[in-house]
Amino acid sequence: MEFNTLETPALMLDLDRLKANAQRMLKHCMDNGLFLRPHLKTSKSIDVANIATGGRRRGLTVSTLAEAEHFAKAGYEDILYAVGITPNKFDRVQSIFDKTGEKSVLVLDSLEMAIAVAESGLDNRVLVEIDCGESRGGLSPDDPALLLIARRLGAQFDGIMSHAGHSYSTDQIAVVKEIAKAEIGASVQAANKIRAAGIPVSVVSIGSTPTVFYADDFSGITEVRAGIYLFNDLSQYGRNICHLDDIAMTVLATVIGHNREAGVLTVDAGALAMSKDIGANNFLPEAKYGWLCDAHTLEPIGLAIDVVHQEHGSVKIDEPRKFDQLPIGSMVRILPGHACLTAAGGYGKFHLTNGKIWPRLDGW
C-alpha cells in the first residue's frame, strides 16, 4: 500500500500476522480440548473478534461495558465482562444483555456483590474470581466466603475464573510454567471445594497469553482467556512469548523534524500515539517507547523513541547520516511497547496493510 498518502499517526494492522497469531491459539486450544474465550480489550474491534473466534460469533472476554455493548449489538452472545461488577453498572448490564440471546457473564469476588446481583433482577450468569497469586482481584481458594457466594447466587453461579497477570513478571518460560500451574491449581481447588458442597461448577476459566501457551497440564480447566497473542508487542517479545515478526500492530508515523544540533529526530508519535507504558523495558531495556522500522518491510532500523511528549516522539541520533536516511516528511512504522495501551490512544480505527479500514471502539 502507499503509506505516504496516510495521515499520521495511524494505527496499522498486518492482517497476515493477525490471522497467523489467531490460528496458532485456536489450534493450541483445540489440541488441548479448551474453549477459547479471546479477550478483545486490545482491539475492541468486531473484525478482529471474527478472526479471533474463528467465525463462531460467541464467547468473548471484554474489559468494559462499552465493549460488551458493541459486540452484543453486532450479534455476539456469551460475553464475559471480566472486571468486578458494581451496582452503578447494573442498568447498563441490563440494557446490553437484553440484546443477546445467550445471557452473558459477570464477575465478582465478594458476598456483598453476590447479594447485590442476586437482588438486582439481573439473570446473568456469574463467575467468582480467585486470586492465584497476582494480588489484584479475587478470593483465596480457601476463603470461606466462596461457598457463601456460590450459595447466594444460586442458579446464577456458573463457575470460577482466575487471571495470572503476574506471568508478565518474568522472561523465563520455566517460571511461566510454575505460575500457570498455580493458576490452574487455585482455580481447580476452588471449583472442587464448591462441588464438594453439592453445587455444580460449569466453568473453570483461566488465562493470560503466557500461561495459556505454556501450561503443561490443563486438567480441570474448561476455558481459557487471552488477548495480546493476537497482536504481540515488545513486552511479549522481551519476555520470550513471541518472535519479532509475530507483532501485528504498529504505528505509522512521519518524521516531522531534525534537530541536528541536539542530535534529536522527531516523529509525530508521542505519548498519545504510543502510550507512556515502559513495561517492555523490564526485560528489554532498549525497547524504550517503541522501535522504529522501515515502513514497508517492518525491519527495525536500530532506532527507538527515547522520549515522548504528548504528540512528539524524540529519537536520539548518534550519527549525522541517520538524519539523511530519514528525511523530514518520510515515514516509519513503530513496534509498540505495549499494544493494548497503544491501540487505546484514540485512533478510532485500524488501517490494514491491504488498504482496508476497520473501526475500533474507545472509552467506556
Next chain:
Amino acid sequence: MEFNTLETPALMLDLDRLKANAQRMLKHCMDNGLFLRPHLKTSKSIDVANIATGGRRRGLTVSTLAEAEHFAKAGYEDILYAVGITPNKFDRVQSIFDKTGEKSVLVLDSLEMAIAVAESGLDNRVLVEIDCGESRGGLSPDDPALLLIARRLGAQFDGIMSHAGHSYSTDQIAVVKEIAKAEIGASVQAANKIRAAGIPVSVVSIGSTPTVFYADDFSGITEVRAGIYLFNDLSQYGRNICHLDDIAMTVLATVIGHNREAGVLTVDAGALAMSKDIGANNFLPEAKYGWLCDAHTLEPIGLAIDVVHQEHGSVKIDEPRKFDQLPIGSMVRILPGHACLTAAGGYGKFHLTNGKIWPRLDGW
C-alpha cells in the same frame, strides 16, 4: 450532584476551579500586555476554549489537526497547530482552514518544509520554531537556516515560536525563572536577527505554564501559550506550580474489590482511565498514579493508586479499617498525575460537578 448515579470511570470537571484557573491566567497576561493563546490539547473542548479565551473565540493553540478542525467548525479563527507540519497533512490543513475567516498558523523548523509549504498553495501564516534548550523541535537562534526559511516563506512568514518543555525538569521556581529567561532570550534573539535582515516579525510566541507564570521580563514577546494551568494535576502540584485545590480535573471511580488477604483494594480506574504517566513522581514520589479523594469534598484520603492494569487500579491498604471506610460499590475521586494524558483515556466527555456534560474530542 449525586455521584453514585454515574457510571465509572468518569472524567469530572470542577467548573469553579476551571474558571478561577482561567481567570488567573487571563489577568496575568493582561497585566503583562501579552496575547494569551491558550493550548487546548488537554481538554479538546469547545466549552473549555470559550472559558480559556474569555469568550474571544479566536487565538488558540492545538496539538492535532483533529482539534484544529473541531475548533474551526465551532467558529474559532486564528488557530495555531503547534506541531511541525509535513506534506501528508497539507490536504487536511487546506480543508480545515477553508472554514476559518482569519487564516490559521502552521509551525516548521526546516528549509525543506518551508519550501514544501511555499510550493503547496497553502496560504497559512507560518511560525518558525526555535529550540530554547529543550532539545526537541526547533532551530538554534543562530542557525543560518533561519534567514533562508524566513525569506523562502515570504509573506507567509509571521514570526517565531519556542516552547520550554524543560521547565518541568525542576521544582525550583528560581530555575523556572532562568529557563523562562532563556526561552524569551532565544526567541527575541531569533526575531531580531530576522528583523536585522529587513524581514518583519509580527509574532514572538513562547510558552509553558511554568515559564509564563514565572518569567520576570517579557520584553520582546508578543504572545504566550500555556494549557495545563486550566486543569492542573499532581505533576504541577509537585513542581510548586499550583496548589492542591487548583486541580480542576479528576476521575470518578468505583471501588470494585477488596482483596483483604493481599491488602489490595481495587478501583475501576486503571491505565486507560488514569494513564501510565508517572512524571508527577519525579518531584512527588508519593503521587503514584493518582491520589484518592473523598468524592464530594475532594479531600485526599491518604491513599494512592499504586499499580495500574488496563481497567484495574490497585490501592495498597495497610490497615483493615480502610477497607471498611471504602466499601465495594462506593466512589472516590482521583487527582491525576498528568491531566493531559488522563483526559485522553477515551472518555469522550467531561462530567461537570454541576451535572452538565461537555463533549471532548479524541484522536487525530
